[in-house]
Amino acid sequence: MTVEYPGKGDPARSLALLWRTSERASRKGKPELSVDRIARAAIEVADAEGLQALSMRRVAERLGVGTMSLYTYVPGKPELLDVMLDTVYGETARPEDVPGGWRSRLEQIARANWALYLRHPWLLQVATSRPVLGPNVTAKYEYELRAIDGIGLTDLEMDSVITLITGFVHGAARGAVEAAQAETRTGMTDEQWWAAHSPFFGRIADVDRYPTATRVGQAVGEELNAAYNPEHAFAFGLQRVLDGIEALVAGRAPGP
Structure with a gap:
């Protein structure tokens, strides 16, 4: 999978676009264009065809305009x-009132990020080590930090907890997207795959040599109807990550 790196364009131009400090108006006689419209069209292309299909020409085609007209608003693909x-x-x-305390707030954040990746799988092709310094990214980070502000963690730990949660979601979402693509590309659902292969497991499994793998594998197949279930993996893993954070928080609580 090809990985794209944000921030490759001109920093000054990217920041001006992100914060809309220098947007130009459409010229008379031309279809109404804006940075927002161009970005939305580009997102639609990436959603439908993948990030590898994204180009200024492809976005212009979707908008029904000439490619050069986009450069009035966006310098190039990196800034786009x-x-x-x-x-x-x-x-x-980003609901303001999430009942259940910080753990529930973190779970809500994780599920919101999970849903975002499933809506826009191309996000998994973008490196996350260099954040885009835009208003929405900044507001998202502020909201996520506030979920755990005041529970006894240092500022560095707060950032690390959010990084842990979003990193876990990123990995889990990749598994979910790959599972969905497997169904699309093979024409076979997980249930169909399991039904087709399960009769053969009993013939090839060496219970004496692999007793634990045989027992556990059979239990997983019977419970999930698949060798892997993305939703189950996400839900189970998230609770264990939250358990670890809870242990960290509990360790900061004052003793009796």
Whole structure:
């Protein structure tokens, strides 16, 4: 999988686009264009065809305009990618009142990020080590930090906890997207795959040599109807990550 890196464009131009400090108006007689419209069209291309299909020409075709007209608003593809990222990060749900304390708030954040990756799988092709410094990314980070502000963690630990949660979601979402693509590309659901292969497991499994793998594998197949279930893996893993964070928080609580 090809990985794209945000921030490859001109920093000053990218920041001006992200914060809309220098957007130009459409010229008379031309279809109404804007940075927002161009970014949305680019997101639609990436959603439908993958990030590898994204180009200024392809976005222009989707908008029904000439390619050169886009450059009035966006300097190039690197800057466009930055705007796309900031735009979709603005989609995450951010309810102010989440009952159940910080653990419930972190779970809500994890599920909002999970849903975002499933809506826009191309996000998994973008490196996350260099964040886009746009308004939506900044607001998202602020919201996520506030979920654990005041529970006894240092500022560095707060950032590390959010990184842990979002990193876990990123990995789990990759597994979910790959599982969905397997169904699309093979024409066979997980249930169909399991039904077709399970009769042969009993013939090839050496119970004496692999007793634990045989027992556990059979239990997983019977319970999940598949060798792997992305939703189960996400839900189970998230609770264990939250358990670890809870142990960290509990260790900071004052003793009796």
